[in-house]
Amino acid sequence: MMRVRGGKAASSETARWERLILWGIVVLAVVLRAWGLSHQLPDKTYIEEDEFIYTALKYGSGDPNPHWFFHPPLYSYLLFALYGAYYLLGAAAGWFRGAEEFILQYLVDPSAFYIIARGLSVLLSVPAVLLLHRFGRNVCSPRVGLAACLLFAVMPLGVKYAHYGCTEPLLLCLVLAAAVCAARALQTGRVRPLLAAGAFAGAAMGTKYTGAFALALVAAAVPPPTRVSSWAALLGAFAAAGAAFLLVCPFPILAPQEFAANVSLLASQPLQVGEYSWQRIPNLYLEFARRHMPVGMTAPLAWISLAGTVFLWLRHRREDILVAALPTAFYLVIGRSRLFYDRYMLVCYPFFALAAAALLDAAAARAAGLLAPAAARPRRAAALLAAAAVALALGGAGASARLVRLMVLPETRFLAARWIEEHLPAEARILADDAPVPQTEESVRREQRLKEREPRQEFGYREKTGLYFDLQRRAARGRRGFDVTRILHPRGFHMLGGGRGYEEEWMTPERMKAQLESIDDYDYVLASSTGAYRYRAREILPERFRFLHDFYAGLAGRGTVVKVFRPEPSRSTGPEYTLYRVGEGR
Incomplete structure (x- = not known):
């Protein structure tokens, strides 16, 4: 016993x-x-994170169809439930008076929405x-x-x-x-x-x-x-x-x-060893x-x-x-x-x-x-x-x-955007490479017109239109902004074995080329070392995209360096960004 x-x-x-x-x-x-958990907020660092949050918020319009199936919707439904609880709590506490103010908060400072999603993770x-x-x-x-x-x-x-x-x-x-x-x-x-x-x-x-x-x-x-x-x-x-x-x-x-x-577009991308952004992917x-x-x-x-x-x-x-x-x-x-x-x-x-x-x-x-x-x-x-x-x-x-x-650690693209916001004259015309430089209301409106006139040729990340752009313009009214044009890059290609290329950006190569060739229409250009490195070898680029090499290679001779934003050990991270004064400047 x-x-x-x-x-x-x-x-x-x-x-x-x-x-x-x-x-x-x-x-x-x-x-x-x-x-x-709050790293880089209120800035957005991971594109899919923003897509999930936007999709979840969009369900509040009454349409449970995400209209975007690169990811199935279960996770965004779970986020929607959490954001619904946050909305009810905020409405009861007087943080916002209605759905539009709720979405406007996401556009002005999305930190709370990101913390909720990351907290769930x-x-x-x-x-x-x-x-x-x-x-x-x-x-x-x-x-x-x-x-x-x-x-x-x-x-x-x-x-x-x-x-x-x-x-x-x-x-x-x-x-x-x-x-x-x-x-x-x-x-x-x-x-x-x-x-x-x-x-x-x-x-x-x-x-x-x-x-x-x-x-x-x-x-x-x-x-x-x-x-x-x-x-x-x-x-x-x-x-x-x-x-x-x-x-x-x-x-x-x-x-x-x-x-x-x-799903058919998504399925057409895998199942072959090929090229991505013109870099050979090994076995x-x-x-x-x-x-x-x-x-x-x-x-x-x-x-x-x-x-x-x-x-x-x-x-x-x-x-x-x-x-x-x-x-x-x-x-x-x-x-x-x-x-x-x-x-x-x-x-x-x-x-x-x-x-x-x-x-x-x-x-x-x-x-x-x-x-x-x-x-x-x-x-x-x-x-x-x-x-x-x-x-x-x-x-x-x-x-x-x-x-x-x-x-x-702070990312160099966000440090560059903050410096521009503090030191450049309002409404300066800026051609920006990936950094989230704040836009004027007119800049947002012009981007919306372009997207409506030239929708994406393939299914990529779903476009944000309608109410989203209306509220984005409202958010732009209350801040110091700039006339920003984004430098857009083709996301990827598959060219081996006779496969056709595909682009996921909403601009055609012709419009992208025209955008970069009109450099004198801008006051400043903010360019990253990532872009310069990506297009460094002109001879291996597809013919229709060799202008990207010419643009980055010719920047030093066409503009005056205003400031360089370099990553510093233990203080910042990311690629190097260079701000050039071009055209008439301001």
Whole structure:
């Protein structure tokens, strides 16, 4: 009887320590993600963050169709609910008297809207860590689950995108929820958790299309489909995924032509290794492992994660296949594409963390078997795993801290815009490269006329017209502004294997060229080193865009340098901006 009580007490003590360590990891994840949350505000740094916020606010007009399907709408619906609560609170407190004042606040100072979206990203890290622990505990062991949580909590890529209002944190939660349900289905043989896994996978697809890779978890959780019941369970789970997707994104049915037009353009971009902005993109199978993963999770953890994934396939337990299924499917498909953005791979990182923890645990158990007597081996193996995980986590935490430190430094483009606002005469005519120089009302009106006359030739980021421009002009009335013309750049091209080029900017190359050739119509030009570097090699540019090289190369001879805005270590970040006085100047 005493042994039973002692065993229960030891088990209870172990569970308490496990909970304590888990919540310590949660706190660490939240602190790393909340630090510097207001970075660069009130300026806008990440274009997709602004698109999500604008889309969510636009639902307030009464139209739930986003009319923009480069991303499915679940995340923007969630933001809309939060902004609705903020509006009701602000209306009750007298912060704004109606919907127009609410939107006007977004245009004058959008900080509150960004903090709400970014705060949601931080809060979503809590269920992500808890779900990863549950998944790791179920398919491996409690200590492997804790080690995976620690490694994932400090990964720089996860910390980076939790500092933005974007889809990735919600996507991670839904995919991990699908993984937990798939593990339960695998271990119990029951259909209900498998259907739940399919539903969570469908919701993940309704957040970001890469959520479709969660279906690999569903497939891995089904027994080998040799019996009719296995096929029925698999088809039922896929049907649940489709139903969940249509529930959160019903527009393939409600607006099929609009949805298909957006998605077909999106689908035409990947699935070939090609050129982007005239830079050759190498084979992404190597590029992800050699460059993106070492930056996103530190080099030691990246290599251990890849080795751990191979180890799981070789050990070949069904639980191991479940862990390795999603990153393997992702790697095989995305490795053949041109979509080299690091954020696309973030959905794999919890599974890579778990694969690394499983490999370290196996190595620790083998080492303990060689170094310790039989009675002490479990404790020694746990200590070795903890030491390895903490060592790797210290490297990740340091890399994440350095990343956040850079994110909170002022960007040179914003410093340039502030200097211009303070020192140049009002309504000066400025040709600006990417810096958010405040516009006059007439400048906003002219930009609106151009966009109405020359709409984009392809579906890119949705145009903002109507009420948005009306309120933008109202916001411009109350501030010191300038007659600003933006230097626009083609976003990308695909020209290999006979593929046609595509542009996502709303200006044609001819109008872009005319805009830059009329340099004497401006008083100042603000140019970035990024543009000069991008177009430095004239001979490799498409013929219709060689004028961009000529423009940047000829600036020094056509204008007088007024001020140079350079990044300074520990004080500012970003490319170098040069302000030239051209034409008559002021």
